[in-house]
Amino acid sequence: MSKGYGGRSPLETHRFKVYILKCNDGKYYVGKTNNLDDRLNRHSSGEVSFTSTRLPIDLVTYIAFDDEWKAAQMEKYLKSGSGRAFAKRHLH
Numbered sequence: 074m075s076k077g078y079g080g081r082s083p084l085e086t087h088r089f090k091v092y093i094l095k096c097n098d099g100k101y102y103v104g105k106t107n108n109l110d111d112r113l114n115r116h117s118s119g120e121v122s123f124t125s126t127r128l129p130i131d132l133v134t135y136i137a138f139d140d141e142w143k144a145a146q147m148e149k150y151l152k153s154g155s156g157r158a159f160a161k162r163h164l165h
Contacts, residue, residue: 087138089138091136092104092112092134094124096128097127102130105145105147
């Protein structure tokens, strides 16, 4: 392990994830979490209202951040018109 990460790997330092899911009906879902595995399990088990009727879901991509504010800003951007267009061109 490299110095400067407090004994954690570089990926572990990025606590917040902004993620994009593709639903069975072709719609996309953008969310933010600090525990991606748990959040994906909640989506897959039908606990999230938007995706519960659109199962199964696939994880398209996620972006990791060490700053929650920056993650929230990215989530907000990806939910905007220009952010959806960006994601369609570059992330889907």
